[in-house]
Amino acid sequence: MTTTPATPPPTIGSGHEGSARDQISAYFRTVRQGEMGALPAIGGFVVLAILFSFLSSSFLTPLNLANLLTQSATLMTLAMALVFVILLGEIDLSAGVTSGVTAAIFVVLVHNFQVPWLLALAAAFAAGLAIGTFIGFFVARVGIPSFVVTLGLFLGFQGLQLVIIGTGGAYRIETPEIAAIMNKNLPIPVGWVLYGVAIALAVGIALWDRARRTRAGVANRPLILMWGRLVAIAIAGALFVAFMSIDRAASRGTLNGVEIPHDAIEGVPIVVPIAVGLLWIGTFVLDRTRYGRHLYAVGGNTEAARRAGIKVAAIRMSAFIVCSTLAVVAGLFDASRIGVVTASSGSQIVLSGVAAAVVGGVSLFGGRGRLVHAAIGALVIAVIANGLGLLGLPAGINFLVTGGVLILAATIDALSRKRAGGTLIR
Amino acid sequence: MDVPVIELSGVVKSFGPVDVLKGVNLTAYAGKVTALVGDNGAGKSTLVKGLAGVQPFDAGEVRFAGEPVALHTPREASALGIEVVYQDLALCENLDIVQNMFLGREETAAGTLDEGVMERQASETLQSLSVRTVKSVRQKVSSLSGGQRQTVAIARSVLKKAKLVILDEPTAALGVAQTEQVLALVRRLAESGVAVIIISHNLVDVFKVADYISVLYLGNMVAQLETKDTNNNDVIGYITGVKTYEGSRA
Incomplete structure (x- = not known):
């Protein structure tokens, strides 16, 4: 905007030209053409949040917001893990049991073999890596459909977990570092420092991108759009950290008009920066590295990717490895929140993870979708369970509503594409 | 005449007992469009796959810019500067568009994709081919017409600094206006100094765009003609085997 490129910009546009107004109207045009992205999911989340906040006075409280985040973190991580394989048009039905098995390995090593927790953690991640390599080998090298390979593991690992944990067994998580993830909060100043680092990083990357485009001599979007976006992120983040800094412990009432002292519960839950960090790193890899680009290419048109010299089998394998490794994180989150690892940990969650990705706007046919879509989808599914729980409705209703939302989300996506004249399957 | 960019002599390819190419000669010159025509089963696709290194020839000599070379893998062909634009694109x-044009050889800086540089090069390449049908290089390929997609695929080979571009039926699925645009693009591609081999069933297109016409008939190269010295009926005669070749190429 203020800088002039060394040479005149090419006359074929790049979509970065024009005023802020042009840019915004161009965005709405792509939305009308059926590129809705995460919009339906964001809309759904907002509608549900407004609905629940009217129906239950305890919905919009710091305590419940913190609960919602810890409740959704496991699902969110698993959904993000699944995005890597779903982008290739593949599926990993074993991601849930992988999270369960690796959590079991961790807890059994710590309890029964007195292994230092960091070493046990490394073992759990190594197991995740091995499982991913195993799946990837059978899918990419042997050529078995991923549905079949991972269905086999889904069944087999439930047995493996029984063997590791023992029938009816349950191990408490006694490692304080793991228990803290879901149950402890960041000290308030630390929360603000991390917030500052995140904002500084976002500003730095945005400016770096601009500088690179300017150096290459191509158009940049109006500066006001960049600052507008960053300021919006900064305000939302600040509101969140401030809201989480309010003491959310239940009052113990008053005695003679004086508040009975209690231990404060305040600060951002520890899981939040971890989950945001994973989301950010994953998005960086997918959007800004050759690896990420190749992943989308293989998901979009495998043959084209192969002819372009991309090592398709290696990309396939890597996606399953990333998925299984992230599933380990999901397993640890789950163990931390529940406090125990049982023989059935993780066996139920995988389809919810797929549902979260689809609700968020990730295409099961591959090539379309982003990590943040899965994260938003997971929030939608978690808010349904959270809100209905607050209303005291039976669990059956929760499943019915979640299923309905999934089908609704898929319908909105399909109709918007059909209206725009695109193909239904994508 | 100049040294041809590619010169095949006595190229043979068999699949088991079936001889698909029975000693084929073919030349293509820089800055010229050579059309490869022939009926279904004449061996056009096999010839192209051999040139691309996908299915190496069994025997025969391949000279690239006068030097004998081996074409055993797609990588070798690509390293020489041979690019094939396939029918299915x-x-x-x-x-x-940018992401597709740079697919497999993205520009990076500090380990991350350098979108600005790629965007600029993609725009410049399209402009060098006088492409006017594309509005933005950041359009998704799904939103492009068949002709625009063909344009992107051809521009991709230009971006790779190809010396020989082989186009497999580039106008097969296109309407009249788009066919015109793609043929004009093929001409400009040749004028930029690239040797172009175009495979087509449409003789109208061939006569519009080609400098030379090579006719394959049942695995033999039955005629290599200069377009200006021949006519539609003769070429059809060669393709169907009714006519046999007697003259030699100038």
């Missing part, structure tokens, strides 16, 4: 619909 091989583009990723979920990616945009």
Whole structure:
């Protein structure tokens, strides 16, 4: 905007030209053409949040917001893990049991073999890596459909977990570092420092991108759009950290008009920066590295990717490895929140993870979708369970509503594409 | 005449007992469009696959810019500067034009994709081919017409600094206006100094765009003609085997 490129910009546009107004109207045009992205999911989340906040006075409280985040973190991580394989048009039905098995390995090593927790953690991640390599080998090298390979593991690992944990067994998580993830909060100043680092990083990357485009001599979007976006992120983040800094412990009432002292519960839950960090790193890899680009290419048109010299089998394998490794994180989150690892940990969650990705706007046919879509989808599914729980409705209703939302989300996506004249399957 | 960019002599390819290419000669010159015509089963696709290194020839000599070379893998062909634009295009619909043009050899800086540099080079390449049908290089390929996709696929080979570009039926699925645009693009591609081999069933297109016409008939190269010295009926005669070749190429 203020800088002039060394040479005149090419006359074929790049979509970065024009005023802020042009840019915004161009965005709405792509939305009308059926590129809705995460919009339906964001809309759904907002509608549900407004609905629940009217129906239950305890919905919009710091305590419940913190609960919602810890409740959704496991699902969110698993959904993000699944995005890597779903982008290739593949599926990993074993991601849930992988999270369960690796959590079991961790807890059994710590309890029964007195292994230092960091070493046990490394073992759990190594197991995740091995499982991913195993799946990837059978899918990419042997050529078995991923549905079949991972269905086999889904069944087999439930047995493996029984063997590791023992029938009816349950191990408490006694490692304080793991228990803290879901149950402890960041000290308030630390929360603000991390917030500052995140904002500084976002500003730095945005400016770096601009500088690179300017150096290459191509158009940049109006500066006001960049600052507008960053300021919006900064305000939302600040509101969140401030809201989480309010003491959310239940009052113990008053005695003679004086508040009975209690231990404060305040600060951002520890899981939040971890989950945001994973989301950010994953998005960086997918959007800004050759690896990420190749992943989308293989998901979009495998043959084209192969002819372009991309090592398709290696990309396939890597996606399953990333998925299984992230599933380990999901397993640890789950163990931390529940406090125990049982023989059935993780066996139920995988389809919810797929549902979260689809609700968020990730295409099961591959090539379309982003990590943040899965994260938003997971929030939608978690808010349904959270809100209905607050209303005291039976669990059956929760499943019915979640299923309905999934089908609704898929319908909105399909109709918007059909209206725009695109193909239904994508 | 100049040294041809590619010169095949006595090229043979068999699949088991079936001899698909029975000693084929073919030349293509820089800055010229050579049309490869022939009926179904004449061996056109096999010849192209051999040139691309996908299915190496069994025997025969391949000279690239006068030097004898081996074409055993797609990588070898690509390293020499041979690019094939396939009929089914091989583009990723979920990616945009820039991403497709740079697929497999993205520009990076500090380990991350350098979008600005790629965007600029993509624009410049399209402009060098006088492409006017594309509005933005950041359009998704799924939103492009067949002619625009063909344009992107051809521009991709230009971006790779190809010396020989082989186009497999580039106008097969296109309407009249788009066919005109793509043929004009093929001419400009040749004028930029690239040797172009175009495979087509449409003789009207061939006569519009080609400098030379090579006719394959049942695995033999039955005629190599200069377009200005021949006519539609003769070429059809060669393709169907009714006519046999007697003259030699100038």
